[in-house]
Amino acid sequence: MAPETITSVLLLSAGVAISPLPVLAVIALLVSRRPRPTSLAFAGGWLGGIVAVLTVALGFAIGASRLGLTGLQRSAAVIGIVLGVLVMVAGVLVWVRRPADEAGPPGWLAALDELPPSRAFAAGGALSAVNPKNLVASGTAGLMLGWSGLSPDQIP
Amino acid sequence: MIAIAFCLLAGSTVLVPVLVFLAVGRRAQDQLFRLRDWLLPRQAGLVAALLVGIGLLLVVRGVLGV
Numbered sequence: 001m002a003p004e005t006i007t008s009v010l011l012l013s014a015g016v017a018i019s020p021l022p023v024l025a026v027i028a029l030l031v032s033r034r035p036r037p038t039s040l041a042f043a044g045g046w047l048g049g050i051v052a053v054l055t056v057a058l059g060f061a062i063g064a065s066r067l068g069l070t071g072l073q074r075s076a077a078v079i080g081i082v083l084g085v086l087v088m089v090a091g092v093l094v095w096v097r098r099p100a101d102e103a104g105p106p107g108w109l110a111a112l113d114e115l116p117p118s119r120a121f122a123a124g125g126a127l128s129a130v131n132p133k134n135l136v137a138s139g140t141a142g143l144m145l146g147w148s149g150l151s152p153d154q155i156p
Numbered sequence: 157m158i159a160i161a162f163c164l165l166a167g168s169t170v171l172v173p174v175l176v177f178l179a180v181g182r183r184a185q186d187q188l189f190r191l192r193d194w195l196l197p198r199q200a201g202l203v204a205a206l207l208v209g210i211g212l213l214l215v216v217r218g219v220l221g222v
Contacts, residue, residue: 008213009162015210016166020199026170027192030177031185043174047167054159077218084214091207098200124170133203134166137210141162156159 005148008141015137022046022127028112029120041117045124053129053138054145058155061146073147080140087136 022042029039064072099106115123128134145155164171173191177184195202 006158008217009158010165011213012210013162013165015206017169018202018206019169020195020202022170023173024192024195024199026173027188030173030188035177039174039177043167043170046170047163050163050166054162058159079218080214081218084211084216084218086211087214088208088211091204091209091211094200094207095204098204128167133207133210136214138162138166140210140214145159145162150158154157156157 005144008144012137012141012144016050016128016134019127019131019134021131022124024109025112025123025127028109029115032113032115034117037117038115038120041121042124045121045126046128047124048121049125049128049130050134050138052125053135054142057139057142058146059142061143065147076143076147083136087133090132 026039026042026046029035029042032038112120128138173184173188177188
């Protein structure tokens, strides 16, 4: 396997891992009234979202190369550049629009105290599969793996 | 191998606090509060830096054609 692929995939996984929002959410759940069921449900949803996005992107890439859609792989380079620029712009916007230092903990953090496990699961899944940063990172990792030329038994 | 490693690494920051709590229970609370107080003011900066980093990775890979 190309070492660049491993490096890129691991960098992308760090990009998902370093997500302050879900970490803050899981801390809030762990100090809430029912820490065990809610935090386990949240962690399950979070991991499930990652696995789902990676699997879909991986399946898409493998399916496309089996069908001989090599043009797709070429246009993926162009899409990657456009997406990369958009993601960088989003990063700058996050920084420019960051809340003032004196702003206290956001209101949603307190709301987590009463969250039932089913909604904690959904929140975990949404933060890993719907959040744009994590969607792009896991999706890109899946596409890279699918197009890396690895045999299918080497990928899982 | 690599796909499982990706999922576990990507999920680690959420999984580890839960596993620590399951192991030691409420005794982990002080550490959790400390992590929260460290994270809250740095949240936007971390996300911004990562978005720029991931974007850069995508652009570089796209330009190099790998």
